[in-house]
Amino acid sequence: MTTCGDVIVVGRGPAGLLFSSLVAQNRGSVILVADAQGSFPLWGGQWDFCNYTDDGEHVLDPYQWWQQHPSAWDEVRDASTWTLRWQHLMTLWQEIGIPVPDRVPKLNRWMVTPLGQLRPTYWVANWHFVMERPGPLVFVDVPGLVDFRAEVVARVYTATTGQMAKTFRLAVPSGWRRDWHALNWAWFLDSKAGQDWLGQALRDQVRAGEEAVVFPQILGVDHCEEVLEVAQRVLGRPVAEVPLPPPAVGGIRIQRRWEYWLRRHGIQLVSARVTAANRHSVTLQDGRALAADAVVLATGGILGGGLEIQPSGSVRNTVTGAVIGTLGDQLLGAVGHRNWDESVPVIGRMIQGWNPDKRGNGGAMNLWTAHVAYQAFIGHTALAREN
Amino acid sequence: MVVVIGGGCTGLGVAWDLILRGVPVTVVEARELGSGTSGRFHGLLHSGGRYAVTDPVSAKQCRQENEVLRRIAPSAVESVGGYFVSVDDGVESYMRDWIAGTQSAGIPVTEVSVETAIRRLPGLNPRVQRAFAVADAVLKGFELLDLLRVNGERRGVTILTETRVTQVQTVNGQVSGISVRTKDGERRIPCDAVVNAAGPWAGQVAQLFGERVQMELSSGLMLIYSNRMVPSVVNRLAPPGDGDIVVPHGRTVILGTTEVPQVDPEPPEPTRESAEYLQSLGQAMFPEMNRWRILRAFVGVRPLFEGNGVVPQSRVSRDFTVVDHGRQGGLQGAFSVMGGKWTTFRLMGERTADVVVEYLHQSSPSISAHTVLEPDAPREKHSASSTICECERVSEAQLLDQMAEPFDNWRTRTWFAMGPCQGTMCAHRAVSLRMQYTDVEGGLDELTNLRRERERGVRPVAWGTNARELALTEALSCQTLAEGVAHDHLR
Ligand SMILES: Cc1cc2nc3c(=O)[nH]c(=O)nc-3n(C[C@H](O)[C@H](O)[C@H](O)COP(=O)(O)OP(=O)(O)OC[C@H]3O[C@@H](n4cnc5c(N)ncnc54)[C@H](O)[C@@H]3O)c2cc1C
Ligand SMILES: Cc1cc2nc3c(=O)[nH]c(=O)nc-3n(C[C@H](O)[C@H](O)[C@H](O)COP(=O)(O)OP(=O)(O)OC[C@H]3O[C@@H](n4cnc5c(N)ncnc54)[C@H](O)[C@@H]3O)c2cc1C
Numbered sequence: 001m002t003t004c005g006d007v008i009v010v011g012r013g014p015a016g017l018l019f020s021s022l023v024a025q026n027r028g029s030v031i032l033v034a035d036a037q038g039s040f041p042l043w044g045g046q047w048d049f050c051n052y053t054d055d056g057e058h059v060l061d062p063y064q065w066w067q068q069h070p071s072a073w074d075e076v077r078d079a080s081t082w083t084l085r086w087q088h089l090m091t092l093w094q095e096i097g098i099p100v101p102d103r104v105p106k107l108n109r110w111m112v113t114p115l116g117q118l119r120p121t122y123w124v125a126n127w128h129f130v131m132e133r134p135g136p137l138v139f140v141d142v143p144g145l146v147d148f149r150a151e152v153v154a155r156v157y158t159a160t161t162g163q164m165a166k167t168f169r170l171a172v173p174s175g176w177r178r179d180w181h182a183l184n185w186a187w188f189l190d191s192k193a194g195q196d197w198l199g200q201a202l203r204d205q206v207r208a209g210e211e212a213v214v215f216p217q218i219l220g221v222d223h224c225e226e227v228l229e230v231a232q233r234v235l236g237r238p239v240a241e242v243p244l245p246p247p248a249v250g251g252i253r254i255q256r257r258w259e260y261w262l263r264r265h266g267i268q269l270v271s272a273r274v275t276a277a278n279r280h281s282v283t284l285q286d287g288r289a290l291a292a293d294a295v296v297l298a299t300g301g302i303l304g305g306g307l308e309i310q311p312s313g314s315v316r317n318t319v320t321g322a323v324i325g326t327l328g329d330q331l332l333g334a335v336g337h338r339n340w341d342e343s344v345p346v347i348g349r350m351i352q353g354w355n356p357d358k359r360g361n362g363g364a365m366n367l368w369t370a371h372v373a374y375q376a377f378i379g380h381t382a383l384a385r386e387n
Numbered sequence: 388m389v390v391v392i393g394g395g396c397t398g399l400g401v402a403w404d405l406i407l408r409g410v411p412v413t414v415v416e417a418r419e420l421g422s423g424t425s426g427r428f429h430g431l432l433h434s435g436g437r438y439a440v441t442d443p444v445s446a447k448q449c450r451q452e453n454e455v456l457r458r459i460a461p462s463a464v465e466s467v468g469g470y471f472v473s474v475d476d477g478v479e480s481y482m483r484d485w486i487a488g489t490q491s492a493g494i495p496v497t498e499v500s501v502e503t504a505i506r507r508l509p510g511l512n513p514r515v516q517r518a519f520a521v522a523d524a525v526l527k528g529f530e531l532l533d534l535l536r537v538n539g540e541r542r543g544v545t546i547l548t549e550t551r552v553t554q555v556q557t558v559n560g561q562v563s564g565i566s567v568r569t570k571d572g573e574r575r576i577p578c579d580a581v582v583n584a585a586g587p588w589a590g591q592v593a594q595l596f597g598e599r600v601q602m603e604l605s606s607g608l609m610l611i612y613s614n615r616m617v618p619s620v621v622n623r624l625a626p627p628g629d630g631d632i633v634v635p636h637g638r639t640v641i642l643g644t645t646e647v648p649q650v651d652p653e654p655p656e657p658t659r660e661s662a663e664y665l666q667s668l669g670q671a672m673f674p675e676m677n678r679w680r681i682l683r684a685f686v687g688v689r690p691l692f693e694g695n696g697v698v699p700q701s702r703v704s705r706d707f708t709v710v711d712h713g714r715q716g717g718l719q720g721a722f723s724v725m726g727g728k729w730t731t732f733r734l735m736g737e738r739t740a741d742v743v744v745e746y747l748h749q750s751s752p753s754i755s756a757h758t759v760l761e762p763d764a765p766r767e768k769h770s771a772s773s774t775i776c777e778c779e780r781v782s783e784a785q786l787l788d789q790m791a792e793p794f795d796n797w798r799t800r801t802w803f804a805m806g807p808c809q810g811t812m813c814a815h816r817a818v819s820l821r822m823q824y825t826d827v828e829g830g831l832d833e834l835t836n837l838r839r840e841r842e843r844g845v846r847p848v849a850w851g852t853n854a855r856e857l858a859l860t861e862a863l864s865c866q867t868l869a870e871g872v873a874h875d876h877l878r
Binding site (some may be wrong): 039042043044048056058100113114117118119144145146147149151152155156159178179195243244245246248301302303305308309310311312313327331333356357358360362 | 663677770771773775812818820825828830848854863865867868869872
């Protein structure tokens with residue numbers, strides 16, 4: 001195994017965490033700097049591969065789609081490289097303690113949205129509800145949860161799939177308040193008392209049937225495996241969740257586990273805003289400067305805060321100050337640098353040409369760009385060492 | 388019976404004045420009340436100061452109506468006060484004219500010291516030379532429209548929304564009825580007179596009378612900032628121009644406006660260039676304005692009137708015009724009221740009703756200046772109810788109360804999706820609440836329309852934090868909610 005050098009990663013979103021992990025797995029040292037949590041708490045943590053064609057049609061076989069569609073990234077067409085990278089993510093997540101199956105899927109699967117519609121997705125943790133084809137389901141209504149009305153979800157699901165959908169309403173524990181959102185429920189269910197309560201509450205709902213039971217994503221944060229286990233045992237059938245809008249419990253679970261794993265691997269997390277950078281150092285807002293063999297910006301584009309739009313429409317990199325162009329009529333999530341190897345390398349949402357919102361390829365974007373930057377980085381350190 | 392075409396402030400003002408005089412009225416509105424210019428204005432109840440030099444008649448009318456509206460509609464007026472501040476060099480002679488103009492129009496003005504102005508108006512350009520306090524106020528347009536609706540209906544006004552007037556029927560050169568189109572088809576409404584109060588569409592409606600009316604339309608852009616950065620109205624003391632008024636409105640402030648001539652009565656889409664231009668003008672008064680958190684841009688169309696083609700019958704001021712088409716040798720019983728402002732809507736209603744009752748051979752005088760518009764009895768509060776829109780604190784119970792309303796009214800009556808996140812976090816919640824009571828397909832379409840409508844105002848001012856917010860909306864609506872995805876093949 002090669003040992004790589006020191007790197008400063010700016011950004012704690014999926015791209016920054018993955019890149020840092022690659023370096024950590026190869027005994028490099030990482031300083032991870034960010035001024036905020038990144039996007040994980042904003043979404044369920046599913047990694048999309050490619051969901052839609054140019055015309056907005058669903059893609060079922062993303063490997064085939066990438067093979068048939070040229071992109072700015074040459075090797076991106078190669079199915080076996082994709083497979084290797086997804087497999088790496090699989091073993092990494094298993095090591096981190098994010099429960100995933102032992103094989104990477106061959107095709108996209110369907111997930112249900114909080115409004116009961118279906119959309120494809122590719123890589124998800126075991127708690128996340130996915131299916132190969134629509135079948136009958138039971139949706140759970142959670143009192144006070146305005147992001148998920150099981151009755152409406154069920155009606156839309158039936159209208160779009162023609163499949164039966166039932167619902168039942170969860171009771172409320174003592175201490176519950178109407179303003180509880182998904183995280184309040186999840187923290188409560190993490191506790192022993194919460195799990196006991198859930199077991200009891202579900203016992204009243206046990207009915208004959210095989211359909212999977214689908215909850216909104218509230219089943220615990222750090223102990224969600226135990227909560228799911230309780231629900232599955234009592235109900236006697238598969239139980240999984242639909243991810244909700246922020247605060248999104250699924251993404252929070254992943255981020256907590258991932259960052260814990262990174263800390264255990266000696267990675268230093270620094271909370272600060274970066275105001276300047278070059279290839280070997282960054283300046284923090286409080287004036288401190290950090291230096292390393294390399295710097296990588298995983299600063300998340302406009303949404304992540306790595307790019308800033310001026311009133312005139314010009315787009316500026318908040319770290320390097322470089323003006324990278326003018327906003328046209330594209331989705332804001334598609335705005336980014338043309339190349340990853342800029343004056344300071346960029347990964348994740350900092351790069352244009354992927355378009356997670358329109359194409360549903362956000363996971364693939366993070367996976368691919370983190371690996372490309374990592375390959376270059378180890379190539380670079382090897383070269384430096386030879387000289 | 389009199390038909391009033393147009394459910395903006397002018398049409399409702401005419402109807403209110405007529406019903407108070409005992410004349411039966413039906414208001415016919417093609418879309419919803421306030422969906423024209425009356426729902427897209429700056430929100431200023433003018434003290435008259437703005438027109439003190441350039442338009443003395445209008446200045447005086449504004450001063451009078453300002454007092455009247457405070458009296459008859461206190462719940463729709465917020466007495467925040469206003470300031471005229473001079474931040475430019477070389478306006479001394481205009482300032483002298485302005486002071487003289489306000490005096491002759493009877494507009495109360497109090498000069499305040501520069502220090503006081505800077506203290507009362509945080510962020511004001513420190514180069515301010517002089518400052519004058521006036522009785523500007525905030526006019527809550529949607530609330531006042533609602534007051535007019537409630538009080539009008541209480542006294543017997545019939546209001547038909549989503550009903551478009553398509554024809555005017557005549558017998559012997561006299562108005563005898565109108566044809567209207569609704570989603571259920573066409574029908575006829577007999578009447579004795581028709582008032583065209585169609586705002587920017589007045590030219591089109593006049594054609595139904597067989598008249599040619601030359602409108603001088605112009606559009607105006609406004610920018611909403613998401614915090615109440617200024618407690619009072621602030622006017623730039625200089626000849627009226629673009630970007631020279633800031634109005635606090637609820638938790639926001641609104642900067643306006645521009646004046647771009649146009650032909651189409653429909654407002655054009657706001658553009659980034661014009662938004663940037665407007666903000667740069669606002670910075671003359673508040674230099675840090677480019678750092679305020681911007682929310683959205685919107686455009687209204689001024690229904691100004693040229694006067695070609697017909698000779699105005701009662702040219703009461705440069706600002707509004709009432710035309711009795713019959714007296715001009717045209718259709719008997721057809722009237723048009725054009726121009727004006729929100730501030731003077733009641734006066735426009737009164738003057739229009741004067742000519743209409745004369746035509747109907749009645750003589751009852753106007754009492755609208757002395758009749759208070761009583762708000763609806765407050766709805767009983769539902770005790771326990773979840774919050775759907777956190778920005779504007781709109782609860783599930785409030786939304787349920789107004790559920791029978793068409794979608795856009797539902798929003799403007801409850802104010803959900805109008806705050807800093809512009810519906811990012813609540814649009815799908817509100818829609819799914821609605822879907823619980825309506826059909827599934829319709830609800831998803833409403834969500835798509837709402838997103839589109841919100842984006843139209845946000846996109847031109849997508850900069851700084853607001854751009855991040857829009858990027859979050861896009862990620863949520865495309866990725867988390869997968870809105871607008873077709874599913875036909877799944878069945
Ligand atoms: C609502 C939502 C739903 C999503 N749904 C899906 C989905 O269904 N499927 C999917 O595959 N993906 C989904 N995603 C993920 C999305 O597609 C992108 O892949 C992802 O957000 C990109 O992550 P990133 O690591 O590039 O940036 P981010 O996660 O945005 O991280 C940016 C990081 O950079 C830091 N930063 C920025 N500027 C500075 C600075 N100057 N100084 C210091 N730190 C800085 C920020 O603090 C943050 O930590 C979703 C994202 C969102 C927001
Ligand atoms: C940018 C801007 C800022 C302004 N700021 C202020 C301010 O701060 N203070 C102030 O006092 N004034 C202000 N004004 C002026 C004021 O808003 C307008 O004068 C006033 O709203 C006009 O109202 P209206 O009822 O005449 O027209 P509208 O409100 O446009 O009403 C006309 C109605 O007629 C309907 N209609 C059209 N055709 C038909 C048909 N065939 N059948 C049925 N219905 C039809 C339309 O749907 C519409 O609802 C502003 C104007 C603009 C443009």
